[in-house]
Amino acid sequence: MRETTAGHRTAAAAPSTPAEIVVAVPSCNHAGTVGQVLRAAQAGLRESFGERSNLLVSVDVGSSDNTREQVQALAAESPLLRVLGSVGVPSPGVEVRELRMILELARQVRAGACLVLDASLTSMGADWIAQLVRPILDHQIDLVVPCPARHKLDGGISNGIVYPLMRALYGKRVRHPLGSVFALSGRLVEQFLGKGVWEIEVSALPTDARTVSEAICGDFAVCQVFLGPAERAGSGPSLDLSSILATVLGSVFDEMNRNVAFWQKVRGSEPVRAFGAPVELAGNPSAVDIPKMWESFRLGCRTLQDVWAAILPPATLLALKYLAAEDAAGAGLDDDLWARIVYDFALGYRLHVMNRGHLLRALTPLYLGWLATFVRQVGLASFEDVERRLQQLCFVYEAQKPYLISRWRWPDRFNP
Amino acid sequence: MWNQIREALYGATHRVLLGVASFLPGLLALVLAVLLSSLLGWLLGALVGVILRAVDFDKRLQKWGAAAWAEWSPKNSPTLLLRKTVTWTVVVLGWLVGLTAFGAGVTPQLIPHVVESLPNLGTSVVLVLLGFLLARFLSRAVLISAVNMQIQSARLLSLAIKWLVLVFAAAMALDHLHVGGDIVRLGFAILFGGIVLALALAIGLGSKEVVSRSWERQVQGKSDSTEETLKHL
Numbered sequence: 144m145r146e147t148t149a150g151h152r153t154a155a156a157a158p159s160t161p162a163e164i165v166v167a168v169p170s171c172n173h174a175g176t177v178g179q180v181l182r183a184a185q186a187g188l189r190e191s192f193g194e195r196s197n198l199l200v201s202v203d204v205g206s207s208d209n210t211r212e213q214v215q216a217l218a219a220e221s222p223l224l225r226v227l228g229s230v231g232v233p234s235p236g237v238e239v240r241e242l243r244m245i246l247e248l249a250r251q252v253r254a255g256a257c258l259v260l261d262a263s264l265t266s267m268g269a270d271w272i273a274q275l276v277r278p279i280l281d282h283q284i285d286l287v288v289p290c291p292a293r294h295k296l297d298g299g300i301s302n303g304i305v306y307p308l309m310r311a312l313y314g315k316r317v318r319h320p321l322g323s324v325f326a327l328s329g330r331l332v333e334q335f336l337g338k339g340v341w342e343i344e345v346s347a348l349p350t351d352a353r354t355v356s357e358a359i360c361g362d363f364a365v366c367q368v369f370l371g372p373a374e375r376a377g378s379g380p381s382l383d384l385s386s387i388l389a390t391v392l393g394s395v396f397d398e399m400n401r402n403v404a405f406w407q408k409v410r411g412s413e414p415v416r417a418f419g420a421p422v423e424l425a426g427n428p429s430a431v432d433i434p435k436m437w438e439s440f441r442l443g444c445r446t447l448q449d450v451w452a453a454i455l456p457p458a459t460l461l462a463l464k465y466l467a468a469e470d471a472a473g474a475g476l477d478d479d480l481w482a483r484i485v486y487d488f489a490l491g492y493r494l495h496v497m498n499r500g501h502l503l504r505a506l507t508p509l510y511l512g513w514l515a516t517f518v519r520q521v522g523l524a525s526f527e528d529v530e531r532r533l534q535q536l537c538f539v540y541e542a543q544k545p546y547l548i549s550r551w552r553w554p555d556r557f558n559p
Numbered sequence: 560m561w562n563q564i565r566e567a568l569y570g571a572t573h574r575v576l577l578g579v580a581s582f583l584p585g586l587l588a589l590v591l592a593v594l595l596s597s598l599l600g601w602l603l604g605a606l607v608g609v610i611l612r613a614v615d616f617d618k619r620l621q622k623w624g625a626a627a628w629a630e631w632s633p634k635n636s637p638t639l640l641l642r643k644t645v646t647w648t649v650v651v652l653g654w655l656v657g658l659t660a661f662g663a664g665v666t667p668q669l670i671p672h673v674v675e676s677l678p679n680l681g682t683s684v685v686l687v688l689l690g691f692l693l694a695r696f697l698s699r700a701v702l703i704s705a706v707n708m709q710i711q712s713a714r715l716l717s718l719a720i721k722w723l724v725l726v727f728a729a730a731m732a733l734d735h736l737h738v739g740g741d742i743v744r745l746g747f748a749i750l751f752g753g754i755v756l757a758l759a760l761a762i763g764l765g766s767k768e769v770v771s772r773s774w775e776r777q778v779q780g781k782s783d784s785t786e787e788t789l790k791h792l
């Protein structure tokens with residue numbers, strides 16, 4: 144390590160002198176955006192934490208484009224930035240543990256705060272650094288989760304499944320529990336390294352539920368920070384809806400299985416500390432074809448009854464059969480039915496009633512049915528009204544939790 | 560003359576009774592062997608079931624990462640699968656013992672023939688079983704994917720895949736047993752080729768416009784479905 148003119152500490156390879164803040168940017172084929180993110184992080188550190196010792200680290204995970212060259216060029220002209228080392232090109236079957244490298248570095252330099260950023264961000268401002276790190280340094284928070292601005296109808300999976308489910312399970316109202324940007328306290332870094340939470344690959348972070356659930360189950364202080372828009376540039380092949388559902392829900396359900404003893408004791412939910420206020424993304428509303436989504440739901444009801452019969456109880460199957468007869472202007476899926484369906488899929492996942500990939504993908508038509516109902520109900524509503532409607536949905540998930548617990552404990556005996 | 564008739568009748572009766580007397584012990588031995596083996600198989604199966612349930616075998620297997628076993632087992636229970644395997648192995652062994660006892664008097668060539676055919680028979684049974692499992696897995700995967708792609712004839716596609724795999728497995732099994740010879744191979748080739756051709760024609764003619772529209776969108780860089788304009792995550 145060496146002292147720079149700006150008073151920042153930098154490291155050559157494996158720094159061991161203490162640094163109060165570590166900002167890490169893992170990258171893989173992000174040549175178009177990594178420079179922008181690193182420059183914004185560097186500016187943020189200088190502007191807000193210039194007086195403190197800090198470290199900006201880039202970890203490349205086998206990029207095949209010129210990401211590494213870009214990072215090296217930037218490192219040559221930047222005293223703050225250090226390239227921790229390349230993990231190399233991952234070959235099939237070889238586990239890449241880049242998150243471990245970051246967390247171990249944070250422990251090594253005894254960092255008070257460790258911020259992990261997403262190299263694909265195109266809209267990150269320098270002010271993000273202070274917004275995400277200050278709660279840890281000034282308010283004794285252990286995990287900071289960002290809530291980026293978004294359009295009121297965006298994030299259907301997050302709004303309809305992940306947020307209400309994780310809130311009902313863990314009892315904390317974390318609005319966006321999944322994300323590839325988060326800040327950890329030194330205490331939480333120790334906990335994560337001790338419990339093997341670093342086994343998550345950075346590429347899987349945008350859909351991973353482990354960071355938040357592990358922090359809540361470990362009784363660490365969690366907060367959320369409302370930020371501006373978080374636009375991302377795609378660096379890989381875009382996934383279809385059913386693959387996204389399978390990836391996201393696989394992660395959430397895995398955490399559910401892991402933390403049974405914790406969530407079965409939780410009743411209700413409480414808000415977590417929040418910094419800033421929710422922001423609606425400016426711009427025209429997205430075009431949504433409700434009849435098409437409802438038709439997908441009806442096609443599923445006509446065709447997937449045999450598959451769903453292994454997951455859903457008879458009463459739910461009957462309700463779906465009646466719904467399939469309605470058109471897009473009908474009543475749609477009510478919240479109680481939707482919450483029970485999600486819980487039944489979680490149980491089916493736990494019991495391994497069929498191949499888990501098949502099970503998770505079989506939820507797609509039901510999700511589209513719920514989304515069509517939701518968009519029809521709130522399409523013309525204001526951003527605040529949509530948030531209020533989501534709160535209602537969350538309360539229904541919480542009210543239906545005894546159903547989940549009963550089915551989880553006695554899957555054969557309690558099958559309404 | 561009466562003496563000759565009486566002697567002929569006595570002789571015939573004697574031969575029939577002798578035949579029955581030599582046949583009955585074998586038959587009784589077969590029935591006894593089957594009954595005893597069924598009882599023994601049931602008892603052993605029950606014992607295996609009790610032991611495996613006591614050690615919570617199904618859950619342990621899931622913890623060891625062999626959860627796929629459950630899916631292939633009846634009622635998703637590997638315990639039940641092992642229990643049935645033990646029972647039926649003992650029952651089949653009982654049948655073989657019984658047939659040996661029975662065949663000793665009646666058909667001495669039967670048992671060696673059966674024993675010689677057993678490896679082929681076993682392989683064929685395994686082939687059919689694997690085909691059945693693969694057909695179930697693939698047909699469900701195709702059904703779910705097709706519904707998610709909003710293909711109206713998803714069930715038809717799934718059925719076609721299922722029967723293709725089943726026909727393929729059955730043809731392999733019959734070929735292995737040397738049953739039917741070239742007729743099976745020819746029949747399979749014609750059937751398989753016919754199904755593939757029918758599918759190709761159906762998809763080619765039926766979705767010509769869909770494919771061309773999709774290509775157009777891809778070339779113009781437009782999204783393929785309207786709900787994709789929403790960000791789901």
